[in-house]
Amino acid sequence: MPELPEVETVRAGLSTILPGCKIVSVVSDNPKSFPNTQTDVDKFLIGSEVIAVRRRAKVLMIDLSSGYSLVIHLKMTGQLVYVGQQRFGSGHPNDSLISKLPDKSTRVDFGLEGISGADNQQARLFFNDQRKFGWVKLISTIDIPNIDFMQRVGPEPLGPDLSADILFTRLQRRKNTTIKAALLDQSVLAGIGNIYADESLWGAKIHPATLVKDLTKPQVSLLYKEIVFVLSLAIEQGGSSNSTYVDAMGKKGSYMNFARVFRREGQACPRCQTTIVKSRVATRGTHTCPSCQSTSG
DNA sequence: CACTTGACCTGTCCGC
DNA sequence: TGCGGACAGGTCAAGT
Numbered sequence: 001m002p003e004l005p006e007v008e009t010v011r012a013g014l015s016t017i018l019p020g021c022k023i024v025s026v027v028s029d030n031p032k033s034f035p036n037t038q039t040d041v042d043k044f045l046i047g048s049e050v051i052a053v054r055r056r057a058k059v060l061m062i063d064l065s066s067g068y069s070l071v072i073h074l075k076m077t078g079q080l081v082y083v084g085q086q087r088f089g090s091g092h093p094n095d096s097l098i099s100k101l102p103d104k105s106t107r108v109d110f111g112l113e114g115i116s117g118a119d120n121q122q123a124r125l126f127f128n129d130q131r132k133f134g135w136v137k138l139i140s141t142i143d144i145p146n147i148d149f150m151q152r153v154g155p156e157p158l159g160p161d162l163s164a165d166i167l168f169t170r171l172q173r174r175k176n177t178t179i180k181a182a183l184l185d186q187s188v189l190a191g192i193g194n195i196y197a198d199e200s201l202w203g204a205k206i207h208p209a210t211l212v213k214d215l216t217k218p219q220v221s222l223l224y225k226e227i228v229f230v231l232s233l234a235i236e237q238g239g240s241s242n243s244t245y246v247d248a249m250g251k252k253g254s255y256m257n258f259a260r261v262f263r264r265e266g267q268a269c270p271r272c273q274t275t276i277v278k279s280r281v282a283t284r285g286t287h288t289c290p291s292c293q294s295t296s297g
Numbered sequence: 298c299a300c301t302t303g304a305c306c307t308g309t310c311c312g313c
Numbered sequence: 314t315g316c317g318g319a320c321a322g323g324t325c326a327a328g329t
Contacts, residue, residue, distance in 0.1 A: 002322065002323090003322065003323090006322080032305090032306095058323075058324095073323080073324085074322095074323090075305095075322090075323050075324075076306090076321070076322060076323060076324095077306090077307080077308095077321085077322085105307090129306095130306080130307055130308065131305085131306045131307050131308085131321090132305080132306050132307075133305065133306065133323070133324080134323090148325095149324085173298095173299080174299075174300085175299095176299070176300075177299080177300065177301090181300085181301090184323085186323090186324080193322055193323070194321090194322055194323085195322060196322095240322075241322095242321080242322065243308090243309090243321070243322080244308095244321095244322085245322070262322095282301095283301080283302075284322095285320075285321080
């Protein structure tokens with residue numbers, strides 16, 4: 001999926017568009033994508049107004065005036081795309097993509113109405129998801145912190161609750177596995193996925209197959225800095241688009257122009273010119289420089 | 298509890 | 314051109 005930078009980009013886009021809009025209709029073709037009862041839809045969704053759009057880890061929350069929120073996980077191929085009147089600060093839409101919506105990947109179709117002044121034109125918000133792993137759930141806003149995922153998920157990597165020391169401590173719960181598996185474990189820290197795991201490990205010159213217990217504190221310190229650097233750069237670039245990811249206006253992200261190893265097998269390492277290789281670590285496709293990322297640490 | 302693997306889905310690409 | 318298998322940015326349940 002969309003990892004933290006992609007979800008954050010979607011959040012930022014939706015937060016310039018949705019607040020103040022009223023949800024007037026919803027249609028879904030797949031109960032796994034939208035597993036809510038008609039009763040809850042009628043009581044807590046239809047007719048309610050969007051108050052705010054938030055993110056925690058890779059989860060989006062659209063808070064509603066009803067006291068409920070649309071809690072959304074994009075998983076691997078989810079998209080949330082707004083189609084309608086342009087709003088201030090939302091940027092220019094990708095017309096060639098949005099003109100084709102809804103399409104066969106559309107799982108949920110929200111009808112929206114602006115409620116402020118003259119801006120009452122009809123608009124739509126599409127939840128598209130080719131692989132149907134993602135979901136949109138109506139959950140009472142005050143209960144969101146109690147759902148299993150929120151109870152388990154670790155600190156935000158760009159927030160005040162994570163530091164090099166805290167990362168070192170939290171990694172100890174996965175000390176007998178590889179650092180890549182540990183970074184992908186959302187209970188250690190939130191928001192890292194396959195792209196940014198490979199990118200930050202390259203930055204810290206750590207091989208992804210290195211066991212956590214073999215990492216020194218200075219190595220973890222450097223890794224923390226690289227995580228912050230990579231995620232911040234990716235947010236600036238609007239995320240990474242390898243295949244399906246687009247933002248709220250249907251536009252692709254440009255981080256892949258800056259990627260050092262991810263999906264660059266066969267190319268030269270930007271640090272030492274050694275050919276980048278692809279292997280399998282933690283059951284995931286993994287990209288490394290065999291020269292400057294040493295397994296032993 | 299820590300760790301690994303398979304399952305959830307659809308689409309695409311690669312080799313035969 | 315068609316077919317089979319591997320693979321794709323994530324998480325969860327079930328296994329050891």
